[in-house]
Amino acid sequence: MKRLSQRAFLGLAMGALAVLSVTDVAHADKRHIIVTAVEPKGGANVEKEPFPSPLPEGGGYVLKKPNEEGRWEVAVYVFEPRQIFVDEGDEVTLEFVGINGASHPTTIEAYGQVFELKRGHIHRATFTADKPGRHSIVCSAHLPTMVSELIVAPKK
Ligand SMILES: [Cu+2]
Known part of the structure; x- marks a missing residue:
C-alpha cells in the first residue's frame, strides 16, 4: 500500500513536471x-572580363559601365x-x-x-x-x- 502511494505520488509529480514544461513551451x-x-558589390576590368549584357529592370540591380581605366561594377x-x-x-x-x-x-x-x-x-x-x-x-x-x-x- 505504502509502495503504491509512493508510485502514485511519483506519477503525480511527473505529470506536474510535464504540464510545467508544456506551459513553458507555450510562452512567447x-x-x-x-x-x-x-549592397554586395563586384567588379572587373574589361581587359580581363568583358562588360556584361544588361541586368533585368529594377532599382535593385546596379551595373556601372567601364570607367576610364576600364573597370566596371555590379551590385544588388x-x-x-x-x-x-x-x-x-x-x-x-x-x-x-x-x-x-x-x-x-x-x-x-x-x-x-x-x-x-x-x-x-x-x-x-x-x-x-x-x-x-x-x-x-x-x-x-x-x-x-x-x-x-x-x-x-x-x-x-
Ligand atoms: Cu532599398
Missing part, C-alpha cells in the same frame, strides 16, 4: 533580429538576412540598420509596418507574430532584389 519568445540594408541591394524564421506568438523586434543606399521605403504588409530606412539610422519594427505563413519585407525602391521573407512557423 522575445526575438530581436538585426536586419541590414546592404538586399536586406540581410534574406529569410527570417520566427514562431507564431513570438514577440518580434526587427532592428533595421541602414548601411548602403540613402533611403529604403520599406513595408511589411502583413504586420502593418510602413517606414523609411535611411543610411546611418536604425528603425525598430515590433509586433507579435500572430500570422503563420510567409510574409514579404519589401523595399519598393530596390525591386526585385530587396525583398526578404519573414517565415512564421505555426504553433504545434
Whole structure:
C-alpha cells in the first residue's frame, strides 16, 4: 500500500513536471533580429572580363559601365538576412540598420509596418507574430532584389 502511494505520488509529480514544461513551451519568445540594408558589390576590368549584357529592370540591380581605366561594377541591394524564421506568438523586434543606399521605403504588409530606412539610422519594427505563413519585407525602391521573407512557423 505504502509502495503504491509512493508510485502514485511519483506519477503525480511527473505529470506536474510535464504540464510545467508544456506551459513553458507555450510562452512567447522575445526575438530581436538585426536586419541590414546592404549592397554586395563586384567588379572587373574589361581587359580581363568583358562588360556584361544588361541586368533585368529594377532599382535593385546596379551595373556601372567601364570607367576610364576600364573597370566596371555590379551590385544588388538586399536586406540581410534574406529569410527570417520566427514562431507564431513570438514577440518580434526587427532592428533595421541602414548601411548602403540613402533611403529604403520599406513595408511589411502583413504586420502593418510602413517606414523609411535611411543610411546611418536604425528603425525598430515590433509586433507579435500572430500570422503563420510567409510574409514579404519589401523595399519598393530596390525591386526585385530587396525583398526578404519573414517565415512564421505555426504553433504545434
Ligand atoms: Cu532599398
